[in-house]
Amino acid sequence: MSWLDTFRIAFDNLRQAKLRFTLTCLGVMIAIATLFAMVSFGAGLRAETMGSLQLQDLLRSFRVLGPEQSQYITRLREEKPEKPASRKRLPLNDNLVERVSRLQYVETVQPEIRLPVELQNGKSRYLGWVRGAIPELKRNPPYSKITAGRFLNAGKAKEIVLSRGVAEILGFKDAEKAVGQTIELRTDQLRPVSGQDDLPIETVTGKFRIVGVLPRLAASRGGTFYGGSVIPLDLARELWRKNPASAASLTALRGGLESREREYPLIDVRVSDSSQLEEVRKTVESWGASTFSLVDEMDKVKQAFLILETIFSVLGTIALVVASLGIANVLIMSVLERMQMIGTMKAIGGTDGDIRRIFLFEAGLIGVVGGLAGLAAGWLLTRVAHRIIAHFFLKNGITEIPDLFAYPAWLILGVIGFALVFSMIAGLLPANRAARIDPVKALKTA
């Protein structure tokens, strides 16, 4: 008997028992929908995380660490700390910035400057930090996403780009309207003292023009890692070097170091392509610097996602195993009910193989129909979940919403294949039982 005829007979048989067929398919559908939704979530989470790392350029950047950060990373990794004397420490100063900038493939080199400030717009105040930024940073997220205004220009102009959150604290509800406005920036500076009663600190105030406002971004889209309000790097550097919070300022106060030799806590380096990251990084490390890149953690991240996806898959598979038992049960009942039909088919020339195939096709059909329905239901389920997540994001003012569900082709084909394979396995026992039926006994079954 041809495959097409076998399929037709199997399909007709299932059509005769619509309710049973529907209920069995429903079991498979629920299992597949669960499996699909869970694996889709795992895959989506992985894609979103990896994508966000790429979006934030974290895969083509590394940081040259100062001694404090270096020790912190060592502790985080639970590595044995190097003996202080065993390695000559490379100072993170302007000389190093210039040296790294000259390396091939290096796109931007930005010393990390976080300046404690007070920003004021009328009665609204914000107490926190601003960073110093080079103009080239406008190419990189999240600054590349500015929709209101522009990024900073080169030089020491008193310009500021505000994060959306800071703009709101300062009373600018509408980002567009904030652009062009002027705010006050206050920060502390060390000064030489003459008398013992004088404090060696004075507060300086400057008027800064808001030139741009960042959109509100989810953490995964660069909202936190590199986000925040920024002023021109050269200006920030000047203020920071005299700020009591910087170690450089204390050294300067003691009058020991030239300006170029004053150190930064860390330097952020971006290369033009992630494939060149390691080469540049190794060169910098060969000079005696400690570096850190998220690329180091990628294997662990990937491993974590693999574990997550495996757990989801196992849970979904358990549901599918239960559904498969349902298929086996229904088909065994079906064999018992259709003994006479099986006997008749054998009497008119059907082989054991023909009968086996008819029942396997029935099982396969249940699997495919249930699988397709499960795929649709799973997709619907994940879309509803996405809508709910999006609702919460929007409620918190985040307009760029990540999709935590992914539908790669391997997942779609995989779950259908899975449903088919599981249902066929479930159909093996009843199909073999049907094939082995003695036709004489089967025909006597009335």
Add this chain to the structure above:
Amino acid sequence: MAVSLSHGLGSVALRVDDLSKEYRMGTRTVIALDHVSLDVGTGTFLGVVGRSGSGKSTLLNLLAGLDRPSAGAIWFGDQNLAALRSDGLARHRRHTVGIVFQSFYLIPTMTALQNVAVALAFAGVTSGPRRERAVELLGLVGLGDRADHRPAELSGGEQQRVAIARAMANNPQFLLADEPTGNLDSRTAEEIFVLLKRLHQEGRTIICITHEKDLIGQYADRLVTLKDGRLAAE
């Protein structure tokens, strides 16, 4: 002692050689056929009569290849059924013999046409020719206008005609009928025998098992009697 019968009508198409069939019923062994030997010539209409439990249906099941003998041989030409495996027996049922049962055994979910066509499907006949042949066969048994009816919508006589059409689907040389009129009234039974006689006259070898000795006597050109699993007389 077993009685062996042979008949001289034409060449031998079927030879049953010292055939026995035993069944186990719990701890008891039931002998359904006891050393039966029989030659059937090509183109014979053989009637096998006997009381209930005489072994008639067992003999037919063995000739059809639905069951296996405990001993002996069944020769269809040079092919011994006793030596065939499951697939070989299926081929035998598909091409060499057509079987008609007392209870018709039509597939209730299929139409008359589909019931005939399914036998052709098992033989690998493709859709187009299958339909043509099924329509032709239903026309031959007088059911050309009932092709799209399901068994439940047909009378007993009509169902048996469909069953005969199905048995003839792959144009077998032998038609084996097991009490084909057992569930029919006398008038319809006669119609079925007329149909069987027609098929016989077209050159087929018919073996019909029945307890209606008088009726079969009018159509068969040879009658054998089974008694307690043995061939009693001709």
